[in-house]
Amino acid sequence: MSYRIMMRDLPSEERPREKLLRHGAERLSNSELLAILLGSGTKSLSALRLAEHLLTKFGSLRGLANASCEEMTSVKGVGAVKAAVILAAFELAKRLADSSMEVREVITCPRDAADLVRNDLARADKEYFMVIMLNTKHRVIGKKVISIGHLSGSLVHPRELFKEVIRRSSAAVIVVHNHPSGDPTPSREDIGVTKRLVEAGELLGIQVLDHIVVGDNCYVSFREQGLL
DSSP: OOHHHHHHTSOGGGSHHHHHHHHOGGGSOHHHHHHHHHOOOOSSSOHHHHHHHHHHHTSSHHHHHHOOHHHHHTSTTOOHHHHHHHHHHHHHHHHHHHHHHTTOOBOOSHHHHHHHHHHHHTTOSSOEEEEEEEOTTOBEEEEEEEEEOBTTBOOOOHHHHHHHHHHTTOSEEEEEEEOTTSOOOOOHHHHHHHHHHHHHHHHHTOEEEEEEEEOSSOEEETTTTTOO
């Protein structure tokens, strides 16, 4: 049975494409939006059921976003074309989020810094340690991933971080990393790393303004917590 026949069994207002056109994309579930990207299903699954199967297999929308083309195509009914469409959609979403942050060039508070890297870290299943580089007016010069760790932590050496900072002639930095667990509570290792970076920055005349730990839709600022 084809996708067209199986979807025809649904009332028109419940078909993902028609539902989007009538009510807007925001009214659709993740599986319904994904079904529209897939376009068709298999002989035994509609596009909607295939979308639900994909989300279940990879655990969540974030899990699917982290999946490679090879992992997606290992699912029956998802060929290279469907996988490419999904990957392209996630990449466009990432670029849109990045472009929206280009307007906010000056960091005025910890939330600005967290928002600037949130999209980079939102789907990460490992610890990413990043640095946001600023000029004397706290205008963003750039951001860069310094190290990628694993679920139990990420080691950062001051030399690795400040090498890039000095190259960009940054006056100050904000360091940021994520906790894949979703809990942004700083660990003992986080506090130790921050202390070493602050001390190294003082020697180089580069101020470490803050260390922000990003969790699941939340963050902790060392400066706000009096840890810096």
